[in-house]
Amino acid sequence: MWIYEKKLQYPVRVGKCNPALAKYLIEQYGGADGELAAALRYLNQRYTLPNKVIGLLTDIGTEEFAHLEIIATMVYKLTKDATPEQLKEAGLGDHYANHGQGIFYHNASGVPWTAAYIAAKGDPIADLYEDIAAEEKARATYQNLINLSDDPDINDTLRFLREREIIHAQRFREAVELLKEDRDQKKVF
Amino acid sequence: MNQVPTEYYQVLEQLQMVDFVLVDLTLYLDTHPDDLEAIKQFNHYTKERKQLKKAFESQFGPLLQYGNSYSAYPWNWADCPWPWQL
Amino acid sequence: MNTHHKTYNPYVSPFDPCPPIQVKTYSTPPHLYMGYQPPNLQQFTPSEALRAGTIWKAFYDPYYNTLEMAKEGIQT
Numbered sequence: 001m002w003i004y005e006k007k008l009q010y011p012v013r014v015g016k017c018n019p020a021l022a023k024y025l026i027e028q029y030g031g032a033d034g035e036l037a038a039a040l041r042y043l044n045q046r047y048t049l050p051n052k053v054i055g056l057l058t059d060i061g062t063e064e065f066a067h068l069e070i071i072a073t074m075v076y077k078l079t080k081d082a083t084p085e086q087l088k089e090a091g092l093g094d095h096y097a098n099h100g101q102g103i104f105y106h107n108a109s110g111v112p113w114t115a116a117y118i119a120a121k122g123d124p125i126a127d128l129y130e131d132i133a134a135e136e137k138a139r140a141t142y143q144n145l146i147n148l149s150d151d152p153d154i155n156d157t158l159r160f161l162r163e164r165e166i167i168h169a170q171r172f173r174e175a176v177e178l179l180k181e182d183r184d185q186k187k188v189f
Numbered sequence: 190m191n192q193v194p195t196e197y198y199q200v201l202e203q204l205q206m207v208d209f210v211l212v213d214l215t216l217y218l219d220t221h222p223d224d225l226e227a228i229k230q231f232n233h234y235t236k237e238r239k240q241l242k243k244a245f246e247s248q249f250g251p252l253l254q255y256g257n258s259y260s261a262y263p264w265n266w267a268d269c270p271w272p273w274q275l
Numbered sequence: 276m277n278t279h280h281k282t283y284n285p286y287v288s289p290f291d292p293c294p295p296i297q298v299k300t301y302s303t304p305p306h307l308y309m310g311y312q313p314p315n316l317q318q319f320t321p322s323e324a325l326r327a328g329t330i331w332k333a334f335y336d337p338y339y340n341t342l343e344m345a346k347e348g349i350q351t
Contacts, residue, residue, distance in 0.1 A: 006252050008272045056219035073273035147340045163328025170306035174220040206321040213330040
């Protein structure tokens with residue numbers, strides 16, 4: 001089971017009302033390499049992975065939900081008090097027509113999230129290599145978002161999230177090494 | 190609606206710091222289960238986060254529910270602000 | 276010591292319609308060089324770690340856009 005904790009993983013601040021930026025950030029909410037895809041990918045793959053990496057997939061998958069909430073918080077703050085007129089100017093007119101002020105699982109172009117974004121091969125190496133690639137793609141997306149943003153507070157949080165992708169990629173690489181080892185021999189330092 | 194005092198953000202950030210160390214150490218230990226020093230450090234911060242949780246909750250209400258935090262009267266779990274509103 | 280970004284020079288055609296960018300860059304973060312993380316690596320303090328996004332100094336690789344780099348005088 002999961003237990004919700006009433007706090008963000010990172011102290012998010014948003015400098016100014018900027019719905020145009022929210023339109024870009026939603027890529028990491030409901031996009032192919034976004035946090036929802038990441039959480040669901042890892043938490044689903046773990047059922048058919050060898051015992052020694054199940055814990056890692058569980059923990060990274062859980063952290064991705066914390067990141068999903070961080071993205072939602074930024075989108076919420078950036079659009080909270082924007083008028084329909086402002087949303088229209090920001091290119092969010094079509095979003096508003098469907099969702100009003102609501103947040104939704106789609107990418108920056110409005111394409112709804114789909115399970116086709118994630119994979120499960122039931123093969124530990126294939127799945128972990130996908131996870132490593134997913135982390136690198138998420139890192140690249142955060143770089144693109146930082147390049148698009150002129151809000152120093154948003155960039156501060158985006159840098160935090162990008163750094164987490166680096167750590168996750170490192171751990172997935174280590175998971176591959178663990179699975180390459182003969183038998184269950186322990187790592188000796 | 191009443192806004193939270195400045196102290197709310199300070200105490201919360203103390204907890205966020207310690208919890209972040211615990212998250213990063215958790216992922217490290219998932220692939221380094223025999224690193225005794227890291228486990229000692231993990232247990233040290235686990236103790237510290239327990240105290241910080243208690244301090245935060247006594248002032249600002251429960252962080253967890255389903256019985257993972259005590260409740261005041263009346264039930265205050267569902268009170269604002271939620272994390273994204275702060 | 277590995278650098279955490281790399282550069283290359285794309286081919287510039289006389290018929291390229293946009294003003295050419297002579298140097299393109301891409302990220303090569305520290306985890307690409309780490310291998311299996313050895314024990315006892317240097318750590319940030321908890322407050323530094325939260326801001327950095329990791330407790331491990333060796334993995335710290337902040338990314339800034341060109342505007343931020345110009346403002347902060349950050350060298351690439």
